[in-house]
Amino acid sequence: MKIEHSHIMLTGASGGIGRAIATQLAQAGARLTLVGRSEDVLQSLKASLEHSQQHQILVADITSPLGIAAINEYAKRAIVERVRINAVINSAGCNEFALLNSKSPQQIEQEISLNLLAPIMVCQTLIGSLSQPGVILNIGSTFGSIGYPGYTSYCAAKAGLHRFSESLDRELSGSGIRVLYLAPRATDTALNSSAVTQMNQKLGNATDSPQCVAQHVQTMLEKEISAKWIGWPEKLFARVNQILPGVVSSAINKQKETIHQYVNRISP
Ligand SMILES: NC(=O)c1ccc[n+]([C@@H]2O[C@H](COP(=O)([O-])OP(=O)(O)OC[C@H]3O[C@@H](n4cnc5c(N)ncnc54)[C@H](OP(=O)(O)O)[C@@H]3O)[C@@H](O)[C@H]2O)c1
Numbered sequence: 265m266k267i268e269h270s271h272i273m274l275t276g277a278s279g280g281i282g283r284a285i286a287t288q289l290a291q292a293g294a295r296l297t298l299v300g301r302s303e304d305v306l307q308s309l310k311a312s313l314e315h316s317q318q319h320q321i322l323v324a325d326i327t328s329p330l331g332i333a334a335i336n337e338y339a340k341r342a343i344v345e346r347v348r349i350n351a352v353i354n355s356a357g358c359n360e361f362a363l364l365n366s367k368s369p370q371q372i373e374q375e376i377s378l379n380l381l382a383p384i385m386v387c388q389t390l391i392g393s394l395s396q397p398g399v400i401l402n403i404g405s406t407f408g409s410i411g412y413p414g415y416t417s418y419c420a421a422k423a424g425l426h427r428f429s430e431s432l433d434r435e436l437s438g439s440g441i442r443v444l445y446l447a448p449r450a451t452d453t454a455l456n457s458s459a460v461t462q463m464n465q466k467l468g469n470a471t472d473s474p475q476c477v478a479q480h481v482q483t484m485l486e487k488e489i490s491a492k493w494i495g496w497p498e499k500l501f502a503r504v505n506q507i508l509p510g511v512v513s514s515a516i517n518k519q520k521e522t523i524h525q526y527v528n529r530i531s532p
Pocket of ligand 1: 326448
């Protein structure tokens with residue numbers, strides 16, 4: 265797709281990766297609708313962007329029926345005003361690095377709700393208002409391809425998001441709408457507690473900048489790449505885990521002692 269003059273809706277706009285995507289796409293000439301729960305935060309993000317007057321904000325908790333209704337209203341208004349939405353990027357997400365038996369049912373529900381159910385509902389609500397050609401880009405995670413201790417429900421949600429993206433892309437084949445899936449590895453944002461950052465350092469796991477992820481987002485949109493995994497060796501492990509999961513299990517078992525040093529730690 266051509267980004268200049270396109271109209272792109274972005275959930276999770278106020279997050280570490282979301283802000284970098286917003287900044288990158290605004291510089292490339294897109295008109296953005298920034299979605300999040302805090303009006304003040306979204307307003308100041310909008311003001312910080314290039315061509316700030318051409319962007320809009322939409323306050324919505326996308327895990328609630330009211331939030332999805334707000335997206336629906338927006339979509340209906342877009343049709344009435346003959347404004348076509350060219351792309352939707354689902355970047356809102358959350359996780360808690362904790363063992364399953366330490367998580368409350370509410371935490372588990374929130375992870376599944378925001379990382380899986382919400383993007384599905386956003387896609388369903390917006391499909392009718394998307395231009396054809398149009399693009400949906402769902403932000404997943406390396407953990408959508410590799411089950412990792414301490415991230416059980418997050419891995420489940422992101423794996424679901426990957427399959428959802430693949431099946432919707434196939435369902436819409438021939439309609440002009442593409443559904444893409446991007447799997448970042450660890451990225452330097454507030455999503456990761458200091459315990460997670462320390463663990464990644466100890467394990468020698470690389471961490472990308474949000475700007476690096478935003479670059480990949482722009483390339484994926486422009487080239488309409490179906491799916492992409494950021495980083496090496498994460499990309500390789502994602503593949504190996506599909507065909508030889510035992511190899512990945514042994515590698516992760518060697519990390520178990522370190523993982524248990526950091527899991528369940530409450531952030532300061
Ligand atoms: N950071 C990483 O290491 C990493 C690695 C792989 C994949 N990812 C994925 O990348 C995406 C972005 O992550 P990030 O690092 O930017 O996270 P982040 O900095 O924690 O930002 C999370 C975003 O989600 C939004 N959000 C949270 N709950 C919401 C709700 N109920 N309704 C609407 N929006 C809500 C937040 O907005 P408000 O709180 O302002 O509403 C915020 O914009 C996520 O899908 C994440 O799973 C991240």
